Amino acid sequence: MLIQILPEIGLYAMMLALAMALVQAVVPLAGSLARRPLWMSYAAPMAWGQALFLLTAFVCLALGFLFNDFSVAYIASNANSQLPWYYRLSAVWGGHEGSVLLWSMMMAFWGLAVSVFSRNLPRDMLARVLAVLGMINAGFLIFILATSSPFERILPVPPSDGADLNPLLQDPGLIVHPPMLYMGYVGFSVAFAFALAALMGGRLDAAWTRWARPWTNLAWAFLSVGIALGSWWAYYELGWGGWWFWDPVENASLMPWLAGTALMHSLAVTEKRGGFKSWTVLLAIVTFSLSLLGTFLVRSGVLTSVHAFANDPSRGTFILILLGLTVGASLTLYAFRAPRVKSPLGFGWCSRDAMLLFNNILLLVMMVTVLLGTLYPLILDSLDLGKISVGPPYFNTLIVPLTVALGLFMGAGPVTRWKQMAPRELIKRLWLSAMVALMVALTMPWLYDGAWSLSVTLGLLVAAWIVVPLVREPLVLIRRFGLRGPGKLSRSHYGMVLGHIGMAMTIVGVTMVSNYDHADNVRMRPGHSVEVGGYRFTMTQLNEVHGPNYLADRATVRVTQGDRLMAMLHPEKRFFDTQRQAMTETALDHGLTRDLYVAMGEPLDDGESWAMRIQVKPFVRWLWLGALLMAAGGILAVCDRRYRHRSRTRQMMEARP
Amino acid sequence: MKKRYWLFVPLLIFVVLAVLLWQGLGRDPSHRESALLEKPFPAFSLTTLEDGERTVDASWLKGQVTLVNVWGEWCPTCKREMPQLLALKDRGVHLIGVDYKDTRDRGRAFLNEFGNPFALNVFDPEGSLGFDLGVYGAPESFIVDAQGNIRYHHTGYITPEDVDGVILPELQRWQ
Numbered sequence: 001m002l003i004q005i006l007p008e009i010g011l012y013a014m015m016l017a018l019a020m021a022l023v024q025a026v027v028p029l030a031g032s033l034a035r036r037p038l039w040m041s042y043a044a045p046m047a048w049g050q051a052l053f054l055l056t057a058f059v060c061l062a063l064g065f066l067f068n069d070f071s072v073a074y075i076a077s078n079a080n081s082q083l084p085w086y087y088r089l090s091a092v093w094g095g096h097e098g099s100v101l102l103w104s105m106m107m108a109f110w111g112l113a114v115s116v117f118s119r120n121l122p123r124d125m126l127a128r129v130l131a132v133l134g135m136i137n138a139g140f141l142i143f144i145l146a147t148s149s150p151f152e153r154i155l156p157v158p159p160s161d162g163a164d165l166n167p168l169l170q171d172p173g174l175i176v177h178p179p180m181l182y183m184g185y186v187g188f189s190v191a192f193a194f195a196l197a198a199l200m201g202g203r204l205d206a207a208w209t210r211w212a213r214p215w216t217n218l219a220w221a222f223l224s225v226g227i228a229l230g231s232w233w234a235y236y237e238l239g240w241g242g243w244w245f246w247d248p249v250e251n252a253s254l255m256p257w258l259a260g261t262a263l264m265h266s267l268a269v270t271e272k273r274g275g276f277k278s279w280t281v282l283l284a285i286v287t288f289s290l291s292l293l294g295t296f297l298v299r300s301g302v303l304t305s306v307h308a309f310a311n312d313p314s315r316g317t318f319i320l321i322l323l324g325l326t327v328g329a330s331l332t333l334y335a336f337r338a339p340r341v342k343s344p345l346g347f348g349w350c351s352r353d354a355m356l357l358f359n360n361i362l363l364l365v366m367m368v369t370v371l372l373g374t375l376y377p378l379i380l381d382s383l384d385l386g387k388i389s390v391g392p393p394y395f396n397t398l399i400v401p402l403t404v405a406l407g408l409f410m411g412a413g414p415v416t417r418w419k420q421m422a423p424r425e426l427i428k429r430l431w432l433s434a435m436v437a438l439m440v441a442l443t444m445p446w447l448y449d450g451a452w453s454l455s456v457t458l459g460l461l462v463a464a465w466i467v468v469p470l471v472r473e474p475l476v477l478i479r480r481f482g483l484r485g486p487g488k489l490s491r492s493h494y495g496m497v498l499g500h501i502g503m504a505m506t507i508v509g510v511t512m513v514s515n516y517d518h519a520d521n522v523r524m525r526p527g528h529s530v531e532v533g534g535y536r537f538t539m540t541q542l543n544e545v546h547g548p549n550y551l552a553d554r555a556t557v558r559v560t561q562g563d564r565l566m567a568m569l570h571p572e573k574r575f576f577d578t579q580r581q582a583m584t585e586t587a588l589d590h591g592l593t594r595d596l597y598v599a600m601g602e603p604l605d606d607g608e609s610w611a612m613r614i615q616v617k618p619f620v621r622w623l624w625l626g627a628l629l630m631a632a633g634g635i636l637a638v639c640d641r642r643y644r645h646r647s648r649t650r651q652m653m654e655a656r657p
Numbered sequence: 658m659k660k661r662y663w664l665f666v667p668l669l670i671f672v673v674l675a676v677l678l679w680q681g682l683g684r685d686p687s688h689r690e691s692a693l694l695e696k697p698f699p700a701f702s703l704t705t706l707e708d709g710e711r712t713v714d715a716s717w718l719k720g721q722v723t724l725v726n727v728w729g730e731w732c733p734t735c736k737r738e739m740p741q742l743l744a745l746k747d748r749g750v751h752l753i754g755v756d757y758k759d760t761r762d763r764g765r766a767f768l769n770e771f772g773n774p775f776a777l778n779v780f781d782p783e784g785s786l787g788f789d790l791g792v793y794g795a796p797e798s799f800i801v802d803a804q805g806n807i808r809y810h811h812t813g814y815i816t817p818e819d820v821d822g823v824i825l826p827e828l829q830r831w832q
Contacts, residue, residue: 282667285667289671296678320675320679323675324675327671327675328668328671328672331667331668331671334667334668335661335664335665335667335668336664375674375677378677378678378680378681379677382681521785584782584783599783601782601783601785602703602704602709602782604712605710605711605712611702613783613785
């Protein structure tokens with residue numbers, strides 16, 4: 001009985017959540033204006049209720065998928081009874097309706113987290129922050145209920161079975177990729193809400209930035225992991241060996257990441273030095289706006305892309321209105337309420353403040369570059385100047401030099417003092433690092449490849465230049481305090497160190513794989529061998545293998561380098577009888593310094609040979625490891641002591657005697 | 658209060674952007690030109706869907722104007738596009754299909770169910786040809802002239818209106 005009405009329960013739960021979001025948007029805000037504590041205290045319970053009811057709705061939908069309730073249109077078009085349960089579960093967010101529900105649920109949980117962990121905030125500030133979050137989620141819930149309810153029924157004659165999930169999406173990487181990405185997108189709403197609350201309250205001091213920082217770091221960490229997972233999935237599932245395609249939707253996730261990175265650094269300046277005040281507020285607005293823009297681009301079908309399946313103009317219009325209201329209102333508020341006095345510079349051009357300013361400018365230029373490249377076809381189209389698409393060459397020629405420039409400031413920034421520093425002293429701190437970085441960059445390509453290469457040297461130089469100066473701080477402390485010295489640095493400092501090392505690793509990965517990868521399509525039969533990228537690939541066997549529910553052609557490929565056996569690879573071509581489906585199992589031998597990649601294509605005419613795709617990808621893992629390290633850095637910084645109220649008071653007590 | 662106008666700059670930029678997006682919504686993104694225009698069709702060597710033993714390559718496209726359509730059984734829009742393709746075939750258009758990221762059985766079942774307008778179907782299970790063509794997602798179509806050069810790229814679904822409005826005139830142009 002209960003199972004049959006689950007979709008209706010879900011729908012009502014969503015409506016209740018909307019009602020609560022509306023109360024949360026209006027009452028606490030009115031309370032903060034009228035100074036009524038009772039009204040303001042509505043905020044937190046409403047946030048909890050909203051999270052509870054959206055969780056209920058989500059669980060109802062997930063149960064519908066598990067119980068194969070194909071009378072629900074969304075379930076019928078995204079899963080079928082043949083699908084294993086975990087893919088049926090991940091199909092919950094495999095389509096448009098479920099994704100937006102997930103989006104909204106995460107939004108509610110961020111609100112819940114803010115209301116729980118920010119109890120020491122001034123009451124009116126908390127009320128305003130939660131009101132802003134309530135407004136955003138109310139908008140989204142209206143959108144879902146009006147245009148994309150996942151609980152729509154097909155009655156009276158439900159289909160007996162559902163359609164299949166796109167085979168490309170049936171992959172473990174894709175189970176976690178969208179939730180991570182959404183967590184990042186949605187998480188930036190918290191920084192946005194803090195910025196708006198500060199604007200409304202007219203209290204643009206450093207306080208709001210201290211509260212907003214951990215939330216921003218966390219959202220940024222999620223977004224980093226989400227982007228890395230997407231890139232990793234493209235690498236191993238799409239089978240082209242590429243890891244970034246400058247696809248509009250990839251760009252849509254990169255833009256908030258770039259703006260979010262700028263925001264994290266700008267927040268640091270505002271908190272520590274009180275500078276960049278209105279700039280930081282603007283960045284917080286821009287970052288979340290770009291998250292919304294990303295959602296719009298993916299969901300409206302304005303740009304064609306692999307991801308843009310839900311092409312429904314009415315939805316696009318709705319999201320655009322939502323985007324317009326949110327961003328338009330916040331930028332208007334900004335224009336009227338941003339700090340009146342332009343804060344005097346207060347720092348010299350050779351200072352950490354200036355370094356972070358350059359970093360911000362570069363990140364924003366990169367963001368605008370990506371934005372223009374993504375929207376360029378649209379711009380030309382509106383001006384009737386023809387229709388073209390912008391390809392990777394545009395992005396690569398602009399982003400690569402900008403990254404190099406960014407790397408220069410990343411190396412110098414952490415060893416520069418706030419406010420003012422004599423350039424001579426900075427040079428004194430850096431020349432040794434520069435020498436070490438240069439040595440590494442000059443010798444490594446030669447050691448690795450036997451030949452010198454300008455682009456590899458440049459890439460490695462930047463990476464080494466970012467990492468080496470980071471050693472200085474702990475060394476200075478060891479010299480002064482002995483081995484316990486490095487412990488004196490805060491967790492947020494080590495978070496920064498990890499994040500920067502992660503960035504350097506990603507740069508190494510990109511440099512190496514772009515310059516030294518090898519790929520070949522070859523024809524192979526048993527006993528045959530080919531040489532790709534310095535490795536010898538020999539097909540030793542070709543068998544038929546019987547799996548539990550499939551029959552497979554399986555090749556055994558021995559990979560040797562000189563006389564050393566590097567790997568035995570077993571690529572397969574599987575034919576599933578029941579599902580009548582063929583799948584390519586690529587064989588991947590992954591290592592820290594290289595991936596060996598063999599995929600079976602098609603059997604060729606003579607019945608014995610196969611078309612095979614062989615690739616050698618040096619250092620490709622570093623790309624994603626770097627991104628994970630960046631995310632770890634972001635999370636470590638969140639764990640910093642000064643964000644925990646209790647330990648802060650304890651510290652103050654300890655400091656007193 | 659004098660220099661406050663610069664605070665309105667972000668708002669202004671956003672308004673321009675929003676107008677642009679609004680216009681974009683009303684437009685069809687699918688007529689985006691490919692970087693491959695005027696270039697030879699990428700080289701490939703793949704088997705046909707019909708016959709796993711038979712390999713075809715790009716030379717097959719020479720000699721007459723061809724509409725190459727990239728499709729897949731897993732792609733719901735492709736099903737809606739089939740009537741238009743069949744209509745094009747009835748009007749004498751030479752069509753070649755690329756069965757993209759699919760399996761043989763499913764691809765064949767698809768053609769049995771929805772009809773087969775194609776003179777030939779290139780079987781591209783790994784999506785390697787699709788990648789060389791810069792395919793974002795099925796369906797996409799290319800017009801290849803008699804010399805084997807790509808002349809027109811249609812991203813997304815060919816609507817019933819497109820048949821007479823776009824595809825046939827384009828095919829005429831390159832005869």
